[in-house]
Amino acid sequence: MKISELSRRTGVPVASIKYFRREGLLPAGRATAATLAEYGEEHVQRLRLIKALTTLGGLSIAATRDVLATVDQAENTDKTLEAISYALPVPVTAASAGDADRDAAAESAAAADVMDLIAAMDWQVPGTSPHVRGLTTALRELRRLDADYRPERLVAYAELAHSIARLDLERAAAFDDSPALAEQAVIVLALSGPMLELLRRLAQEDQVRRRGADHPDAE
């Protein structure tokens, strides 16, 4: 199909398609003339994946390129899943929380909380994981907030997170190692988060409304 048809099929403007080509996110079409290229279904699927990662997944163009490169180099599904997981942006980083704001006591206390949690959950994760660092930063800031913060509460959240990850991986487990199925893994890993957040917000709304109904005297 021509680029105009590719644009119509995917809802991605022609200019954006050309941009993704230049940035190396989208493979070239088959040249049919000096200025014409023929695109196929693989381009439609890849464009939809790029769109999902950059919009729903909230990935930058650079992060999207990293994730797609990982997908295209897929050796086996497990390695691909870990590589994708590490390529996705981490919601909390030390930088995002402000490195200027150092507090050795809170930092080490938070690091201990994270290690205790990982031990309690018997999670096999390296201390170098960006998610370990992110969680440590988040707990450090919560400690500094004097929030009603109790490390033991984390276990309840961690157990639910574990169940959610099991759902995610059940979907990924069916995948063989073809790039097409690695793409499905990207969708699962990158888009489960935003979807889960929306579901959690809806459930919060429901429970707040029910609380209001339970004791209208609260009005």
Add this chain to the structure above:
Amino acid sequence: MKISELSRRTGVPVASIKYFRREGLLPAGRATAATLAEYGEEHVQRLRLIKALTTLGGLSIAATRDVLATVDQAENTDKTLEAISYALPVPVTAASAGDADRDAAAESAAAADVMDLIAAMDWQVPGTSPHVRGLTTALRELRRLDADYRPERLVAYAELAHSIARLDLERAAAFDDSPALAEQAVIVLALSGPMLELLRRLAQEDQVRRRGADHPDAE
């Protein structure tokens, strides 16, 4: 305390403190001289909350102002919780997914999926909720991705999201209607999401590693 001490206590630069003052996020200190103001513990707590919302919560200054205004106008905890929930940025919006990309069939199918899910969960949420719109957009894009997408799977995620929201609200339920405790509610609602995402990623890492260990022949 002087502004320099306030900065030291919170790790927020003096220039940022003055900026938050100008933007109306932080109340004025008690003037002790033409150019001097005395700040108290309430300023320390408010600055830490602003920092948590803007860094860990990923809120813009405008969104932070909205949330803090909601906190300060707290009538009762339930109303405050809903107002805060609506003031927080929605992870997926129609705009973020590109309004140019219209697909009436996918749109209505997604809307039906969301309504079915809400009915299945017996969630009391208005169709006007930004989270209903966000979820509809997310499902529309997933449908268009030809992802291995099955609406019935959503129920399993929704049930876990429901349990997580219960944990969130259990923490909020203890709060009375004082602004200080409304602040705790903000922390719960705004920061549970990023924390949960990190826990989910850690659990995914653990399960991927165990899968690899289960069948090393996959190497």
